[in-house]
Amino acid sequence: MNTYLAYFVVFLLGATPFFEVVAVIPIGIAAGLQAFPVALAAFAGNIATILLLIALTDQTKRWLERRKEKKGKNNSEKKQQRAAFVWKKYGLPGLSLVAPFITGSHLGAVLAMSFGGTKKQITFWMVISIVIWTIIMGVASYYGIDYFFDRTNSDGFLTNLLD
Template sequence: MTGANIAILLGVLVGGAAPWLEAVVVIPGGILAGVHPVPVVIAGLAGNLATVAGAAWFGERVRAWWVARRGTRAETGGRPDTGGRWQRVERLVRRWGLPALAVLGPIGLGTQLSALVAGGIGITPRAAFVWVGAGTVAWGVVAAIAAVTGVSLTGVTAP
């Protein structure tokens, strides 16, 4: 592996870890730059999943801090007393479930935000990481397949 390929893989790793850049965006970029798809997918997902794990853990900590600081209301069933926006997000996750958040996270909300929200509404960090991580891996593989197939279908070659 050349120095340029290693630099590209490091860029994919860091890009995957960056919020709102997502592995789904940087994986095709690394493939189009000419690096073999397998290490690109591994680097992009490793960077993204590391920050997803941190966000899931942090979401639980934020929730615990909020509950301790503000207290809870008996009518909220132990959930923190928060505003209407938080309740809408919670209602969405309760209605459609964590799998929907995991599927939509990489393409809409961002994986880190999805994991943070899941932890913040009381889902364990482990469950949040597993579900959002599974969605991230699935979308990363889809992005890699699309990039490789698109390159071969259009005849575009890497520099």
């Protein structure tokens, strides 16, 4: 696969809700791509859609309400309850930092809006959160894969497993 196309796919997956930097960075690095460009592409994709969601707050809230009416009660209510608990206990910083794991950062941003956070506050804390998780996942994935697999073969560990 063309290298630029591979990084573009990482960008798109980073922009995809519930995939985000937490899952995309390890996958990209495990596939044999360079760690820094993978982290940068995943971060750019994730933050682009988060900022777009925040900018379109009112439209996003209306869309979520229509979606909830159509589907009725579902699994996202559990996620909302977990997010509300984190919001009450730790506020916006806490929700932003754990959102990639309990709800996904996209839904976390939307929930933060519905809990009363301002666009400026949510933007600040979501950027901080995504930067932190990008660094953590990039470093952990790079060194973790180094630990388990020989990176001298530029094909990546997926190729090594198939040999």
